[in-house]
Amino acid sequence: MESEMSPKAKAEYNLGDAEADQGIGQIDHVKVSLSTSYPIYEQSLELEKFSFIGSLATAASLAELASMFPTAGGQYHFISKMAPLHIVKGLSWVVGWITTFGWIAVAASAPFLSGTMIQGLLVLNYDNYAFQRWHGTLIYWAILVISAIVNIQGSRVLPVVENLSLGFHVVAFIIVFVVICVVSPTKHVPEFVFVDTINNAGEIMVSLGVWVCSLAAMSLLDTMQLFTCAKR
Template sequence: MSTPGDDVKAYSERFGTAADRMDMYRMGKTQKLRRNFGFLSIFGFSMILLSTWETQLGSAVNGINNGGTAGMIYVYIGTFIGFSAVIASMAEMASMAPTAGGQYHWVSEFSPKEYQKFLSYMVGWLSALGWQTGAASSAFLAGTEIQALIVLNYPTTYHMKPWHGSLMVICLTIICGIFNTFLARKLPLVEGTVLILHVIGFFAVMIPLWILAPRTPAEEVFTSFMDNGWGNQGLSCLVGILTPTVALIGSDAATHMSEELQDASYTLPRAMMATAVFNGILGFLMLITFCFCLGDVDAVRASPAGALYPFVQVFADGTQSIGGATVMTSVLITLSVFCCITNIATASRQLFAFARDNGIPFAKVFAYVPPGWDIPLNAVILTLVFVSALSLINIGSTIAYNTITSLGVCALVSSYMVSISCVTLKRWRGEPLLKRRFSLGQYGMAINAFSVLFLLLVFVMCFFPPEPNPPPSVMNWSIIMYGAVMLFSLIYYYFKGRHVYVGPVKYVRKDQ
């Protein structure tokens, strides 16, 4: 028999705090998802999704080739500063309008009236593309890390084929799908638990390297650059910006879970900022450790496992033990899998929100929340299908991870640029902003403007190939894929989208 206290708790879990209900009412949205996340669980969710120190290791090959150890360190510092400003800007907007729609909702509310509908629609597609591709990127990382581990343990008997990697990605996607459907209500508990592994795993990897691995002299670490044939060291370092960017991007992840978060307008921005600080520090410490323990770069890249993921060979060389390297790599693979779980959750919620506003084909199907599930089941299924389909790129490309990652980064960066630009313009014009419980105050204009300029640089550089004059198999084809999706969205908008999509601002209650 339930007590009044149990009824109050159940109501709070379903509809959130008074502030949550007021935010949803102001934005004209109906609460359909269960608010079962608190600060710790959403902080864990964000920490695991960004997985900065793990992703920094997984994507290091691009930074090693373009910039070398010195370039990786200095570019990371600059990228961290840039994304700190971006995250602060996003956190303020999240406090003003905590909705699963995120960027496309903010653009709809904050952009000039005559551009609200079209800009919001395009940003919705960009955000959807970015997160769907981001989920594929995290699944691809976990799947191919398993391949590298097999190569390390069976260098002569295992003959690696591209389709092996694709198959592993699909298998991992199915596992992640189970967590996002049948075990969806356990996600807050899982995220809090995995957060502990995220921190413990960091020390489990770093301490053995500092104790056992031979050290590269500090002078060499901080002064060794590599231009990879570009003929300009600065350009080469900027091409390598993809490595720290993919490790630090994703500040809007928690935003897309905001309709499942208690007291979202207060908790969300603080969780975003805390994630930026803690993950940024862990990522930098692991980068320094990796650079000091890297050893002979050419030898690492020439090894079978190192050609896929240099950190796997660094673990083996540093510990002088295949078993030790296997355990350390297994920690990263486990965390990469949980990163994929959170990516799929975020991607499906963003897709659900955009479908709820009629932004995509078959909107009613993907905006549907089955009774008793409390999750956008069809949006989750579509995300799983999309991730599996993108994994097939690996069969025809030797740098599939780089292409998929570049596509996701460019799409998300585009959505960040437009949304932050809208707030910057409002500040420039002296127009009032919405009430918020997290404010940048007098520094808001400077932080917003710096964020936009930084994102513009990242956007341009992420379309560059990993080397000059690349053959087709090494070319970064993300520009083609990005353009194709944008072209499709424009065609759909012309024939149907503009007739059914009005933008979230139309549902906002102006008197609140």
């Protein structure tokens, strides 16, 4: 089944934004992995394999559906076109609300993370800055308002902004990577990075550690949402 996109729809689809969203999804997964006891136990490698394969399967499925039905909507559009007629309304309702909650969660969590990062930079660069939680809340709302204004009033320039965003992601990654490698005062041997493990959690059971590590695999759900954003 083939479907052609209208010129207006093509203008709203942007390769740069899609690539940046997918990259952010994978970086987010690594962030969760490294912030838990994930690297401690060898059993956790199975969770990494599961998450990697699941992410690829999700991306492939969404890519196939998007190629068949190129729409600016979400999975509820796919359901409305492919589900059996006697259950299509119910499934569209359920999937639509699940997708909506996913969008709300991303819209709430991403600005909050950005706000805390800005506060972290303030703490790092200004010794006289007094960290207050309400500062982060105000920054959070400022980011939300700015994002809303850009998406509502600047829809015509969004493709250009998204291309610039892709270039910024690539260039910034290279700059940060090179700077860390060059100016880092401590250089570890490869065995320390890829072989050795450090357990700072104390006497913890392996089974409990694996369950804690499963948080990283569960970040697959967040990656699925970011793949959805890339599709759109």
